[in-house]
Amino acid sequence: MTIPIFYTISDDFTPYLAVSLSSLAENADPEKDYTVIILHQGLSPEHQDALTACGKGKLRVSFRQLDEELLAPIQNRRGNYLRADFFTLSIFYRLFIPELFPEYDKAVYLDADTVVNADIAGLYQTELGSNLVAACHDQSVHYIEPLQTYIRDCLGLDPAGYVNSGVLLMNCRAMREEGFVDKFLRLLTTYQFNSIAPDQDYLNEICAGRIKLLDPRWDAMPNDFDPEMADPALVHYNLFYKPWHFAGVKYESYFWQAAKETPFYQELKQELADFSEQDRQAELAKMQGMVDLVGQISQDPQNWFHVKQEVKVTL
Template sequence: MTIPVFYSISDDFTPYAAVSLNSLVKFVSPDRDYTVTFLHQGLSKEHEAALKAYEKANLHVEFYEMDDKMLAPIQDRKENFLRGDFFTMSIFYRLFIPDLFPQYDKAVYIDSDTVLNDDIAKLYETDLGDNLLGASNDTSIQFVEKMVRYIKEVLTLDTKKYINSGMLVMNAKAFREEKFLDKFFYLLGKYHFDCIAPDQDYLNEICSGRIKYVDPKWDAMPNDNTPENPHPSLIHYNLFFKPWHFSGIQYEDYFWKNAKETVFYDQLQAELQNTSDDQRDVELHKLDRMLEKLDTTLLDPHNWARVKEAEKVTL
């Protein structure tokens, strides 16, 4: 039995993905078999080779190019902007994993801005029961007043149960049998909900009530309001806390220790050094722009809260 692990990647994100893959490889068990697949559109051959170099006897690195026709219903429009800031199709790739890979009844997805500090097989072995997902509560938003209001008043979900989609243990068999993609495309096509975190919001809503909450050590995120987890199994540099843009953030040592072992180390160091204070200020204020959506979505007659009064959105 192989342990399937998936990443979504755009070509410019390869250096960060290489850091994540480098960390993952260090903790794999010699008694298990792993297949790591990068979902992409237009990954350069040079970057493919850099990632493929991490293969070993029991860890296989593969690439899957996403099809434009399959993704066509997901349009470049403000409702689908990541963090209300820009459009990137790659955030939606994870939703297609169960249907694209029918050989797997279960799979792990992780974002590229992550670092592993434990064997990902332990995460894969999460007992999902009849739940659709295993994931962790999104701790990065618990102290952001407008985001809390968005979850409560627009999504009408419990903030303590709102999950981050950067780490998912997917019940792929249930996704296929219960036609998750059909539900997603139906809601997308009929309502095109204006979302702050598009893929994440659809997952939270459609899978609500059928989520297994995984130990938060598997999605430890830098946060100015909480202390570091002393034993993080997976670190996720979510939102704007990127160690290649900022110094002095939580968990940065884990990133740079792994980055130093990749061919991208000098490039990543240069990116940090060349990020100006003005650019950092712009990054920090992106949160404000992201949360501007609250005011419009609260009044939207077709927001999640109003639609849920009339019909069921869960599987």
């Protein structure tokens, strides 16, 4: 049995992905078979070589460059997916995995800003039943009331069931049978609404009612509210809590321990040293920008919640 693990990145995220891959390989069971597939739109040969070298034992790394034809519906809707400057086109790649890889009935997807502290097979072996995906609550927004308001009043979803899309177990077979990608493209191209977390919002909307909630230890996130989890299986440095930008980030020790095993360790330490106080304030301002955007979207008569009520959208 092969365990497929997908990442999606742009070239500038290579050092962080190398850290995640290193931790993934370190905790892989030598008796199991793992295939890592990196979806991208152009990785330099040097970076591909560096990431390939992160594989060891029965963990192999391969690459898939996404073509322009597949991505055209996204690229033609710039106003619909790049509302915030901390998102890039690559956030949507994960949504195409079931169709691009029909050989897999089930797959793991991980964001590049993760560190894996346990055998990922434990996540992969989770029983999905008829659920389309399994994921964890988004702890980076759970305690921020304006973002809870956004989920409830701008998306028309239950905040208690809203999940983070950076760590997913995907029921690829069921997603193909349900026409998940077609539904996503139909929503994207038919309705124009502002969004704070584009890929995540679409995923939560389309999969609503068929999401299995995972143990939170599979997507532990630094925030200013929760105590640090004692034994996280996976740490996700979501949004602005990046240990290569801020010292003292919760769970940072896991990142730097894994980073030491990569050729990018000194580069990452230098990035932290060079990140100025002005840079840090700019990063923190992005969070406030998200909060401010909620106010705008909530007043928008064409926000997704209003559209769903008026048009009676069916998926």
